[in-house]
Amino acid sequence: xxxxxxxxxxxxxxxxxxxxxxxxxxxxxxxxxxxxxxxxxxxxxxxxxxxxxxxxxxxxxxxxxxxxxxxxxxxxxxxxxxxxxxxxxxxxxxxxxxxxxxxxxxxxxxxxxxxxxxxxxxxxxxxxxxxxxxxxxxxxxxxxxxxxxxxxxxxxxxxxxxxxxxxxxxxxxxxxxxxxxxxxxxxxxxxxxxxxxxxxxxxxxxxxxxxxxxxxxxxxxxxxxxxxxxxxxxxxxxxxxxxxxxxxxxxxxxxxxxxxxxxxxxxxxxxxxxxxxxxxxxxxxxxxxxxxxxxxxxxxxxxxxxxxxxxxxxxxxxxxxxxxxxxxxxxxxxxxxxxxxxxxxxxxxxxxxxxxxxxxxxxxxxxxxxxxxxxxxxxxxxxxxxxxxxxxxxxxxxxxxxxxxxxxxxxxxxxxxxxxxxxxxxxxxxxxxxxxxxxxxxxxxxxxxxxxxxxxxxxxxxxxxxxxxxxxxxxxxxxxxxxxxxxxxxxxxxxxxxxxxxxxxxxxxxxxxxxxxxxxxxxxxxxxxxxxxxxxxxxxxxxxxxxxxxxxxxxxxxxxxxxxxxxxxxxxxxxxxxxxxxx
DNA sequence: ATATCATGCAACGCC
DNA sequence: GCGTTGCATGATATC
Numbered sequence: 001x002x003x004x005x006x007x008x009x010x011x012x013x014x015x016x017x018x019x020x021x022x023x024x025x026x027x028x029x030x031x032x033x034x035x036x037x038x039x040x041x042x043x044x045x046x047x048x049x050x051x052x053x054x055x056x057x058x059x060x061x062x063x064x065x066x067x068x069x070x071x072x073x074x075x076x077x078x079x080x081x082x083x084x085x086x087x088x089x090x091x092x093x094x095x096x097x098x099x100x101x102x103x104x105x106x107x108x109x110x111x112x113x114x115x116x117x118x119x120x121x122x123x124x125x126x127x128x129x130x131x132x133x134x135x136x137x138x139x140x141x142x143x144x145x146x147x148x149x150x151x152x153x154x155x156x157x158x159x160x161x162x163x164x165x166x167x168x169x170x171x172x173x174x175x176x177x178x179x180x181x182x183x184x185x186x187x188x189x190x191x192x193x194x195x196x197x198x199x200x201x202x203x204x205x206x207x208x209x210x211x212x213x214x215x216x217x218x219x220x221x222x223x224x225x226x227x228x229x230x231x232x233x234x235x236x237x238x239x240x241x242x243x244x245x246x247x248x249x250x251x252x253x254x255x256x257x258x259x260x261x262x263x264x265x266x267x268x269x270x271x272x273x274x275x276x277x278x279x280x281x282x283x284x285x286x287x288x289x290x291x292x293x294x295x296x297x298x299x300x301x302x303x304x305x306x307x308x309x310x311x312x313x314x315x316x317x318x319x320x321x322x323x324x325x326x327x328x329x330x331x332x333x334x335x336x337x338x339x340x341x342x343x344x345x346x347x348x349x350x351x352x353x354x355x356x357x358x359x360x361x362x363x364x365x366x367x368x369x370x371x372x373x374x375x376x377x378x379x380x381x382x383x384x385x386x387x388x389x390x391x392x393x394x395x396x397x398x399x400x401x402x403x404x405x406x407x408x409x410x411x412x413x414x415x416x417x418x419x420x421x422x423x424x425x426x427x428x429x430x431x432x433x434x435x436x437x438x439x440x441x442x443x444x445x446x447x448x449x450x451x452x453x454x455x456x457x458x459x460x461x462x463x464x465x466x467x468x469x470x471x472x473x474x475x476x477x478x479x480x481x482x483x484x485x486x487x488x489x490x491x492x493x494x495x496x497x498x499x500x501x502x503x504x505x506x507x508x509x510x511x512x513x514x515x516x517x518x519x520x521x522x523x524x525x526x527x528x529x530x531x532x533x534x535x536x537x538x539x540x541x542x543x544x545x546x547x548x549x550x551x552x553x554x555x556x557x558x559x560x561x562x563x564x565x566x567x568x569x570x571x572x573x574x575x576x577x578x579x580x581x582x583x
Numbered sequence: 584a585t586a587t588c589a590t591g592c593a594a595c596g597c598c
Numbered sequence: 599g600c601g602t603t604g605c606a607t608g609a610t611a612t613c
Contacts, residue, residue, distance in 0.1 A: 468586085505605080
């Protein structure tokens with residue numbers, strides 16, 4: 001199992017990953033786990049991991065933390081020295097090989113500070129040990145560093161206590177490696193401290209996230225058997241949360257870009273039982289898009305990835321990486337659930353204002369798309385509503401109907417009416433009142449259907465036959481012939497008519513009817529040839545109806561034949577661009 | 584040929 | 599007798 005783990009998480013890479021491969025480069029990303037492994041501190045296994053170190057100069061640790069042993073902590077068993085990966089050593093690391101963070105930082109502790117010795121380049125092990133014996137703190141002689149740390153601690157007091165800090169262990173070799181590349185200068189120390197603190201912070205946040213996700217996943221266990229699932233190890237014995245990758249695409253100077261104390265916006269998690277190390281690609285350099293900081297790994301590490309920044313154009317856009325920058329494969333379905341969980345958990349914590357703004361906008365859009373109008377939503381209708389933003393309605397019953405009246409233009413009856421398209425254009429051309437009104441109404445109302453009233457519709461039957469297609473597509477789906485009651489608000493009078501929407505079986509088809517329309521027809525003085533138009537108020541979730549006269553008040557169509565022609569002509573232009581624009 | 588829809592009309596209930 | 603309900607049918611459009 002150990003070997004499996006090692007291969008899974010390290011891809012059998014024999015080489016240490018150097019934090020700062022290029023000494024000339026300013027290291028911008030730091031991962032104390034770089035060439036190390038994480039194993040949990042015995043006393044704070046739920047909070048922090050220790051930073052395993054290679055056997056190097058030992059630094060005595062006076063922390064009260066118990067040694068993580070395989071018995072006490074199963075995680076310690078998979079601690080591996082990557083430099084010895086060929087031997088597949090899974091030695092547990094003793095406290096002596098690690099350095100307590102507080103020990104490192106706090107000069108009051110009686111612990112050796114290996115860093116101080118690491119800042120002396122070219123020193124051999126003996127010299128380093130000698131330096132350690134001097135018990136010199138990283139802060140010694142540099143109040144600026146101490147202030148920096150105190151400031152950091154202050155800012156993170158809610159998440160990280162001094163006690164917590166004492167539970168964190170850093171691998172000596174990691175610090176050594178980093179400090180070597182950072183140099184022994186004041187700036188180098190500062191940089192190292194920043195990186196360490198940043199890692200601690202990230203780690204803390206990750207731990208919290210892990211706990212959250214673990215609680216979630218206790219009810220929905222992960223499928224560890226999925227070989228594509230983020231390199232989860234099927235044989236992994238424990239799903240306890242462990243630290244996974246730090247910051248994704250962590251680019252730029254931690255301080256200069258103000259990201260040091262910033263939450264890990266890009267941080268991703270891999271679930272509860274995921275990779276236990278940070279992959280090399282986490283250390284994206286400033287010029288990571290061009291520079292490969294881990295050239296040694298590319299050929300050997302079949303797990304770790306790309307030196308390029310995540311989602312770089314050079315990469316397959318469908319290639320997704322988890323927090324460890326581990327390739328999740330080309331996610332068709334791979335890791336989608338996990339990734340989604342991670343994203344959601346991550347997003348919950350993202351305090352970015354712009355992100356909130358984005359989500360708010362999305363939420364608003366989503367709401368507008370998902371409003372149900374008293375029944376089963378009709379996707380077609382809604383999509384059309386959202387795609388057509390230039391439809392209008394006539395707020396006054398005496399105004400023109402929102403339909404294409406082109407075919408009627410040659411009839412006297414059509415003269416009083418204003419063609420909707422023209423009116424719509426007016427809204428565009430002349431702003432002010434009309435435009436505001438149009439904008440306001442465009443947001444709320446959606447045209448559903450219209451019906452040119454027949455004699456039978458305006459008769460004393462009190463029912464209006466509705467066009468089948470429109471009814472089925474824009475009105476609630478009817479399960480039974482009895483239909484449903486629909487409150488129709490009269491747009492002109494704001495009066496609400498309680499109508500019934502139902503259907504009759506007709507041959508193998510249906511006839512859709514709007515019943516209880518008698519009063520409405522009478523109130524609006526509708527006659528044969530007039531229109532009714534039904535809208536949906538998307539925001540309020542109600543239906544609105546409007547009776548539209550197609551002739552001056554008092555006039556009456558002299559025959560039914562023209563009405564028929566009108567119906568047919570309207571139907572003919574119903575799909576015209578003009579009519580669609582109206583809609 | 585088939586679908587849609589306007590309308591005729593029979594059945595039924597109520598006054 | 600009248601109003602309402604529900605179905606049937608024929609005219610028309612569409613495929």
